[in-house]
Amino acid sequence: MKMSGGVEWALHCCVVLSRAGAPVPAAKLAELHDVSQSYLAKQLQLLSRAGLVRSTLGQSGGYVLTRATSEITVLDVVEAIDGAQPAFRCTEVRQRGPLAVPAERCDTPCPIARVMDSADRAWRESLRAITVADLVADVGRTTPAETLEAARQWLRA
């Protein structure tokens, strides 16, 4: 099982956009992360489609978050990039073969599917409990103030 590598970039972008405090052009975000513009553009497009970022036009145009970082959960970003489908998908194997359970008796999920679903819920709840604001605060705690200020300057330059 492997999550899209774009999740790591997208979460870092959200933290950067929050810290920048002004629109950041896609090219600048790509340069900051030393990643190809086309790759990052794809992630920004997914964030935009999910309504988490939008791009502003004009001289000082660029990407901004659409709402407060305390209103964007890590799960929002993960689902924007990687989709909201559970990793486990029951294909009703119980309805196959010579001892198949008749379809009319399969109105409740298979016990196996239920277990996988509840693990999926635990995972999502864990990611829903943390917001981009929490990440920003955490990065702030672990990074020297002058580094953060240098970053802000660079982003606005």
Next chain:
Amino acid sequence: MKMSGGVEWALHCCVVLSRAGAPVPAAKLAELHDVSQSYLAKQLQLLSRAGLVRSTLGQSGGYVLTRATSEITVLDVVEAIDGAQPAFRCTEVRQRGPLAVPAERCDTPCPIARVMDSADRAWRESLRAITVADLVADVGRTTPAETLEAARQWLRA
């Protein structure tokens, strides 16, 4: 993010092997599940490599579980088939680009990676809390006794 489809088959096989109470040939497991022998053989091989099943030789040979179903967690089966690697893998994007955090300051995981790790742990703990014995009991509760007996007969025939 998508889990190997083999997980569903493998968990169903474990439940069946427990109910059979005797070795079940791979061909019979494939017939029962109406799936190709080669596909199921691959899943059985992964279960075997993880030490969860073994095959016995001879006339009435076939696959058996290697230990009590109460000693096999759903996580054991998921990791046997799908691997134990977390879905999110941090590639240290913080160490890239003009504002890179120097490697020597990256001795603790990035806050983003920490959040993803703790969600991964919640997911694994949820799957570790349920054993194949629990699944067997659950299937038993939701299946009529005569169906279960018919299944046992068919598996031993």
